[in-house]
Amino acid sequence: MSIVQSGTPNYLKMINKRKVLQEIMDGGELYSRASLAKALKLSKPTISALVDELVLEGWIYEKESMVAARRGGRKPVQLFFNKEYKYTIGMDIGGTSTEIAIMDLDGTCILHRKIDTQDGLQKDFIHLLVDEVNSMLEAKNISHAKVLAMAIGAPGITDSDQGIVMEAPSLEWLDYPLKNKMAKHFPFPIHIENDVNMAVLGECWKGAAKDKSHVVLITIGTGVGCGIVINGELFRGGQFAAGEIGYMITNKDQASQGFESVFEGYGFLENQVGGPSIVKQYKRGMQGTKFSAEKIFEKAIEGEALAMEIINEALDHLAVSLINVAALLNPECIVLGGGISKSGYWFLPKLQEKIEQYLPEQSRTEVMLTKLPQASLIGATVLCMKKDALLSR
Known part of the structure; x- marks a missing residue:
């Protein structure tokens, strides 16, 4: 779609066309042309022309209501978003x-x-x-x-x-x-x-953080990743490196003594809470074992002493990172994803307790678990729509 210069009649038309399409997309209620004109405070001829164009292009379609008008007569024609147009x-x-x-x-x-x-x-x-x-x-x-x-x-x-x-x-x-x-x-x-x-x-569109505007997602697997949304928009930082919390220092004494990195280039936090780090620490105490991080979590839940010691240490580091993130960004929620989220039902109360212990009430935030196994793929649709002139919000 070509770029329309702001301030021109075509630009104003694009703005109104976007409003019409997004009002129908949101699906809060079923619209006719007349009710859409009333909702958007635009004239009926303007709405009719924009709807005609959107129908012709394929973005929306019209369908006669199954319910007759209150005063009888013709059934109202309602407008629907064509989610499979593209x-x-x-x-x-x-x-x-x-x-x-x-x-x-x-x-x-x-x-x-x-x-x-x-x-x-x-x-x-x-x-x-x-x-x-x-x-x-x-x-x-x-x-x-x-x-x-x-x-x-x-x-x-x-x-x-x-x-x-x-x-x-x-x-x-x-x-x-x-x-x-x-x-x-x-x-x-x-x-x-x-x-x-x-x-x-x-996550902000379909997941645990649905309809929230200030959100932090932290994923923990081999490493630690973090995505930040502020005022409904991605925050990428000056050099696109915002959210690299894997490098966060969560214990200055340990950091000052130096630490052995599981993978070259990985940061301090990743070497405390990442899956390979947990496995490596467990192997030191259990020679010859070949357990995954998920299995070690299970053993900690069952009460095995070594597994509990390692996992509790990792959770302490994670709690410090969450406290720092909450204090700095004051998000509405922090969502945890990645392999660690599978055991979240067990450790989530521990993390929430730490946050409430060390932060004032105004800085506290709810820690939640992801509800989307394929959040990135759903997020890809959001990104594509945000980049489109007609679908962007």
Whole structure:
């Protein structure tokens, strides 16, 4: 869609057209042309012209109500958003696996596939991704023209303006021009974002933080990721590195003594609460064991002494990080995601107690668990819509 200069008649028309479409999209009530004009305080001829245009383009459709008008006569014609007029493609590139989904404009998954990232990196990864996307579109008989945009989440510091993955250790990418490489193969817009930034958009739309404007999402798996939404918008920082809380110092004495990093480039907090760190600490006390972090959590819940000691230490570090984040940003909620969230029912009260112990009432925030197993893919739809001139809010 071409850019319309602000202040011109076409710009005002675009603003009103966006208002009409988004009022119908929100779906708070069923609208006729007349009731829509009243709700938006626009003239009936203006609304009628905009609705005609949106119907012609395919964004909305009209359908006769099943219920007759109160005073009899013709049944009212109501307006509906066509969520399948366009589709989005979401891609979440993880260090282990890459997930791809075709979504409609209501965030419903039409088709989902997963591929092995590390295996793909040994080959031509870009062509592998391109082939997979085209295969999925063909399977659902969706042409390139029906795709609104594609949003790709990468695990690292990402220049979302230029579409460059500046640093992603798990992929061994440094200043990797991901957008340019993908754009050679597709005619629709492509947006690149940090994977946790994309996920927090999903949480705010469909997840635990639905309808909240100030949200922090912290994901804990191999490392620690963080996405921040302030006033309903992503906060990326000056060099796109906001939210890199894996480098947060949560114990100055331990940090000053130096610490052994599980992976090169990982920060202090990641080396205290990340899955590999928990496993490494447990192995020191249990020689020859091959437990996952999830299993060690289970053992801690069962009351095993060593597992409890290690997990409680990790939770202390996590609590300090949450207190610092809450004190600095004062979010409405902090959402926890990643592998650690599976055991959240057990440790969440411990974290909440720490927050209430060390923060004044005005700084306290609710800690919640993610409700979305594919938050990044849902967030990809949000990102695509935010970048579109007609759908952006």
